[in-house]
Amino acid sequence: MGIKIHGIPHGATLRVLAAANEKELQYQLVYVDLPSGAHKQPSFLSLNPFGQIPAFEDGDLTLFESRAITKYIAHTYEEKGTPLTYKTRKQMADQAIWMEVEAHQFDPVVSKLARELVYNFYFNKPTDEAIVEENKSKLAKILDVYEARLSKSKYLAGDLFTLADLHHLPGLQSLMGTQISKLFEERPYVCQWCKDILARPAWEKALALQKQI
Template identity: 55%
Template sequence: MALDENVLEKGILNVTPSLQIVNTQAPQPSSLHSQPLKILLSFYLLPNPAVMAVLRVHGSPISTAVMRVVAALYEKGLEFEFVTIDMKAGQHKSEAFLALNPFGQVPAFEDGDLKLFESRAITQYIAHEYASNGTQLICPDSKKMAIMSVWIEVEAHQYDPHAGKLGYELFYKPMFGQTTDPAAVEDLEAKLGKVLDVYEARLTQSKYLGGDCFGLADLHHLPTLHYLLGSSAKKLFDSRPHVSAWVADITARPAWAKVIAMQKS
């Protein structure tokens, strides 16, 4: 985040006024109020700890894992720097990037001296570290948080393995000039359909997967949903009324619209 002429307006520095009253003549006890006063107004530029550390996301804006992290940042209303990694050019395997993520995968995340990788770990850090900002993505109640954590795990281990592969077949392969495998699509749709049957039952009991409020369990689905809803797999979601209503709700969030806008910029 570069400093410029609008540095104060952007909140990089706090301006703390200090009002100092100096009596320029010897005071008379009976008429102190009549003595001329010289008012000195000085400003001290102090660093604002809340905005000193720059949040950085390294990755590609079309990566589902990167989109997951960016969605959490937008939900929290946090400013961040996006560092585009050219994966076609192999930047994710460069020595500089491997210092951030030794597995050579996106995203990599920095918050000051803290460096993280793995998108779901990053979103949970953001949700906890910046709990007082923006949308409350976790539950302060331990029992409610335990329920949300169950569905965070379900997304990672039951939903995403099928949804991610299906998105690869239906979106990424055509984008890279490869041929979609119809047999793989059929198999993956059947497997994902079984997971969505469980979701349909769950969503008859609560508005969101993790409870009554939107949270990480819902947010983590958004990237794969984005690609699947633009494909033939959309029918899997539309055919289940509670799932369909949930999808319509979470994909209409303003923060998610900002994530999509990043891909077009």
């Protein structure tokens, strides 16, 4: 049956595509037609009962939630491609911390900024400047913490690229063409980290799929 990634090459689905590419896996991207409501139909709900993308199949195993999928990929295909995880106790702990930071500190703020500055613009909706300013301030404080961390190691969990870095990619990509990019550029270690991970071939391969739909 092979690996199937159900979604579109945007947002959280990109996180899964990047992980699969880092592991050099063969997979099929199954396009989910969101405008038609395909993600709310019984066939898709059998894969993700919340009716959200992405969903993932590996043979007879089904998963949803992008971060859970990337963890599965990293551990199941441990010997293939980029390691993506650490094995030593200290570095495993550091990786776990920064994965939680991404999910609970970084992503909620970035998602609000992306909605106001990217998606509202795309759908011709007004930008709520108050929301932008509030979350811009929050992100600046978060990035100060990142700058301090990245002054000590090349990547968030150490000197190897891991899921802790990979999970940031969709959020970073969404903001790079907006006014918020200045917050990243003003912090030299954060800036270098962004340039590094956004230029990874696995990420560029995931983004290239956008041209096929």
